[in-house]
Amino acid sequence: MLLWIAIFLIIIVVVLLLIFFGYYNRIIRLENRIDNSWAQIDVQLRRRAELIPNLMETVKGYMKHEKEVLENVTKARSALMSAKTPQDNINADNMLTGALKSLFAVAENYPDLKANQNFLSLQDELTNTENKIAYSRQHFNDSVLVFNNLVETIPGKWFAGFMGKKTRDMLQIPDAAREVPKVKF
């Protein structure tokens, strides 16, 4: 009889341990996914900032009368370079998106520029990084949603409390940026 009780208790302990390990690993894994998504966004933001000087160099010779447009791009780029928090980064990036949008719109008036292979390829690259940023941001928010759902519902909530994990913030996308079509070609 005593033996049976002992076996029963051992089984219960093992099952509880397995559940604990399962939740522990899941929370860590989801948290890593969020950090990794952010790293992705960061890589793309940097790549985009690196492309801007090349673009300016190419455009300068053609666009002599568009000082303001060019200045806006430079300003947005330095805001991006000096941004510290994720949300600052995203805000600066939205500014850059807007500035580039008007630059490419103005470029329509310069047939020579539009025919420039270098310009064309930079435009492709910038569209690519812009889309990548948008999709990384989307993936980041998706990952945060899954994580938050886990740590806010029972029993995940208890494990999260035990591990000292709190819900993460999603990246807010400003209203102005939302009107920019995500994929513009």
Place this chain on the structure above:
Amino acid sequence: MINMEKKLLVEDHIRRNKRQTVVVCTLMALLFIVVILAFGYIYFQNIYIALIFAVPIGIGYVVITYSISVSSVIAAAKARPANPNIREEKLLIHRVEEMSIAAGLPMPKVYVQDSEYINAFATGKNPKEGVICVTTGALRKLNQEELEGVISHEMSHIKNYDILIATVTIGVVGAIALISEIVFWSMFWGGGRSRGKGEGNLILLAIAILLIILAPIFARLTYLAISRRREYLADSTGAYLSRNPEGLAKALEKIKQDHPTTKPKGSKTVAPLYISNPFKKMNASSLTSTHPPIDERIRRLRSM
């Protein structure tokens, strides 16, 4: 619009798909072993010799098919790696990069197939070694938004574990068909071995022959039923990834109206892999088609 509820639904579907994939692949392997067993029985008239003969060949074949599946599909499609120095193909690589980020998957290898038709397929053994192949016709005729839609659909096939089930089924169905053909022709020419060793044997022989005839049909129908359902799922997962169902809907519309004069190239066995069946006559639907009707797919995408 696509909301977050949908996301959870998609995750659930993927989990169920993974399970279903394992079950179906195991069943296909078993079916294949049974067919070889029947084949061995017809020739040796002895169940034990047949067993010794069937199991290693069956398992060996499945393992080999699995390990060379990707390269053989690419070879069958006569595809080549995308060239980043050509602008159209560079843009294709860009769209694939973007969708892999949206899906949270590693970057698949990108291939191009020379063909007038608008088409694309995905293959690979698992999401870590995915392959996406697009026709030159698609690159020329689709705009970037539509191309993104097509890529989102293919990326979903990778994410949903559809690519493994497709490659394994294609391999097994192909092999079973080959065996049936051998049996059929050898009987036609009066081949086979000594017969008439008693009635029990004759019944077993009849069962074996029937099995060989029915097996490919059974394997194919199972696969087709799954394939059609997964096309819808890949459409909705794709729309979820791109957040733009309209891109894929427009691409499907272009595919519908696309009738090049040349004959489609490549082998028929890989047809189920494509976004739309390259060998299909218009509106051939129902039990024997690999893909759901295109109008229905467009309608579902537009109602998201």
